Amino acid sequence: MARFQRLTAALAGTAGAAESVFGGVVTGRDGELALVDTDAGPLRALAVGDPAPAAGDRVEASVRADAVTLHDPAETPSPDATSARNRLTGVAIAVERGDAVVDVRVGVGAPEPVAALVTVDSADRLGLAVGSEVVVSFKATATRATVAVAGEASGDEDAGGEA
Numbered sequence: 401m402a403r404f405q406r407l408t409a410a411l412a413g414t415a416g417a418a419e420s421v422f423g424g425v426v427t428g429r430d431g432e433l434a435l436v437d438t439d440a441g442p443l444r445a446l447a448v449g450d451p452a453p454a455a456g457d458r459v460e461a462s463v464r465a466d467a468v469t470l471h472d473p474a475e476t477p478s479p480d481a482t483s484a485r486n487r488l489t490g491v492a493i494a495v496e497r498g499d500a501v502v503d504v505r506v507g508v509g510a511p512e513p514v515a516a517l518v519t520v521d522s523a524d525r526l527g528l529a530v531g532s533e534v535v536v537s538f539k540a541t542a543t544r545a546t547v548a549v550a551g552e553a554s555g556d557e558d559a560g561g562e563a
Contacts, residue, residue, distance in 0.1 A: 418465040418503070418515035423548060426457045434545040436461045440510040444485045444540035449547055458548040465515035467542035470504065471535040472526055484537040488514065492532045495523070504528060506536050 424438035426447070434447040436459055445461040447453045469484065471477070479487065490508035502523040505513035514536050518528070526534070 417517070419462050420465070420468070420512065420514045422461045422510055424459055424461060426453045426455050426459055426545065428455055433540055434459065434461075436545055438510060440488050440508040440514075443543060445543035445545035446541060448544050451547075453545050453547050459545045460548050461543055461545045463514075463538045463543045465503070465517045468514060468516035468536055468538045470506070470516055470518055470522070470526060470528070471537065473533050473535050476535045476537075482537065483539055485540040486538045486543060488536045490514065490534060490536060492528055492530055492534055495528050495530055495532075497523070502528065504534075506534055508536060 422436070422438040422440055422443060424436040424443070426434045427437050427442075428435040429447065430444075432446055433444050434453050436443045436445055438461065443461050445459075453459045463486075473489065476487075479485075488506075488508040490506040490513075492504055493507045493513055494503070494505035496503040497520060500520055502518050502520055504516045504518060504523070506516060507513050516536065518526075526532070528534070
C-alpha cells in the first residue's frame, strides 16, 4: 500500500506542476540530447518521441516548474560549477506567494514566460518581486524536446506556454 501511495503522490506532483514550453528548431544532436534554437536562446533537451527529433525539425522543448532554479544574477554559479546546462536571463513578471511555495513567472524573450516554483525561504533570500532580474536554469535532462504538431508550435497562433 505504501508503494501505491508513493506512486500516486509522484503522479499528482507531475500532473500538477506548471510547464514551460519553448518552440524552436533542432540545430544539432549530441547523442540523446537535442540542441534547440528558441526565441529565448539555445537550449539542450532530451530528444524524445517516435521518431525522436532530428536536426531541422520544429520541436517543443518543455520543462516543469519544479525543475527550474532561480539565481541572483550577481551570485549565479559559473556554468562549470553546476550540472544545469540551460541558462536564461530574465525579469520576474509575476510572483504569487503561497504559505510555503512561490509561483514565479519570468520573462525571457519567449512568447510565454518561464514558470518556476521556489520555496518562500528561497524567494525571500533572492528578494524576489515583480521586476527582479533573475537567472533561470534547468538541467538538459529535465527538459524534453518533442516534434511539434503542425500549427501548435510556439510562435504560431496558438503559441505554447504553461500548460
